[in-house]
Amino acid sequence: MKELNSIxxxxxxxxxxxxxxxLDYISRNKIGIEESMDIQNLLCRILVDEVDILIKKGIKKNYKELNESSSVVKGKINFKESIKYKSTKQCKVNHSYDELNENIIINIVIKTTLINLIKIEDLSISNRNKVKRLIKYFNFIDTILLNKKIFKNISFNKMNREYKFIINICELIFxxxxxxxxxxxxxxYNxxxxxxKMAYLFESFIRNFYKKELKGAKVYREDIxxxxxxEFVEFLxxxxxxISLEYNDKKYLIDAKYYKKSLVENYGSKKxxxxxxxxIFSYLKNNESKSKKDEFSTGILLYPRVDKTLDLEYSMDKHNINIYTVNLNSKWNEISKRLISLIK
Known part of the structure; x- marks a missing residue:
């Protein structure tokens, strides 16, 4: 797996x-990636740049219910709590009210992530100083012990969608x-x-690459x-x-396989x-009756190149089955050309 580890x-x-x-991040941000940069410093650099933009626009606030006891009434009176003060002859009333507050979960996640980044010993001095500078803008925001449930429960809408990319980075760091x-x-952890984890990244990268770069293509995931x-179809x-891809009246079913090897040893020979x-054969056959495109669809197994390039093409009845590799260690424009050529 040496070649894959050295992407x-x-x-x-x-x-x-x-x-x-x-992709707009690539075009608008000249991040200046150095070959010697490691993954934690890369993610830190991206997060710092995005949070910096967020701060310039203004940190998002939301209405949050506050609860306090005082002689001045605001909002809704909590009678049960207020009775306690009456019994102690204190002239106070317990009440709840909504107030615009920046101490909301998305800001809490960002601040906690920034603080956790400082704990990394191998963080560059430049990144460390940038993170410390940003934390000052979150003085009135709490921290939290992060877990996967917190990220899962964060919802995005028109009001906070600019946070989505930042929270994605925070989750990957977490x-x-x-x-x-x-x-x-x-x-x-690299x-x-x-x-x-790389298998998930490889698959989502390939799917979104074709969505963005193959003009006129319809790209999606598909249940077969x-x-x-x-009687017992529920056990199937x-x-x-x-990736299901429709392009120029043709249909492709693509399985992105991030494996250590695209070939295996079998009695001294590679298979x-x-x-x-x-x-992939099962996908093609069970989907044949769905449409005319599916009846003659092509199956593609796509692997990262490890020891050799594969350009294997087979035909079977109404279908073609192709096995390809893409070299993730090559220049980016070569990777892009390779992926486009597999379809065109």
Whole structure:
């Protein structure tokens, strides 16, 4: 997996931007990526730039219910709580009221992430100083112990959609940050070495790349239903394509496979991974009756190039099955040309 672990940081940056559907960030932000930059400093740089823009626009506030006891009544009186003061002869009334407040969950997540970044020993001096400067703008905002549920429960709308990209970055940092509770230090886990996480990134990058760069193409995920009959269809496993792509009156079912190897050893010779072929074959056959395009659709298995380039094309009945690799270690314009050429 050595070649996959050494994907240039610039390519990881582009893959992330495509995956997040944030290509405008590339065009508007001259981030100046250095080959020596590591992933935590890259993510920190992106987060700092985005939060800086957010601060210039103004940190988002929202109405938050506050509760207090005083002699001046605001909002709704809480009679049950107010009775306590009457029994102690205090001239106070407990009341609740809504007030515009910046101490809301999206700001809390950002501040907590910035504070956690400072704990990383390998953070560059430049990034560390930038993060410390930004934290000052969040003086009246709390911190929280982050977990996945918090990120899952954050909802976006027209009022706060500019936060979505920032929260995506915060979540990726959270997913890969290991905080030592003993000395409050932190270490960033390089997700490039995690095959499962990179598989998700590879798939979402490929899907959004075709959405953006293949003009006139329809790109989506698609549920495929088994062409089987019987009483217990609920036991059949779900089938869903990584990428369904319609272009120039043709249909492609693409499975993006981020594997250590695109070929396996079998009695001294290299062979394709049988399970992947069975899977794409099943997609094609079970989807045939859906439409004319599906009846003659093409299946593609797409792997990152590890030891050799694959351009294998086979035909079967009404379908073509193609196995390709893309070299993620090459220049970005070469990656782009390669992906477009697989369809065109």
């Amino acid at each position: 240039p940081i610039e390519n990881i940056y582009y893959m992330l931007c495509y995956s997040w559907d944030k 997913d890969n940050l290991l905080i030592n509770k003993n000395d409050n230090s932190a270490e960033f 997700f490039i070495e995690d095959e499962r 239903y088994w062409e089987l009959t019987g 496993p779900k089938m869903q394509t990584d 394709l991974i049988s399970g992947n072929l069975y899977q």
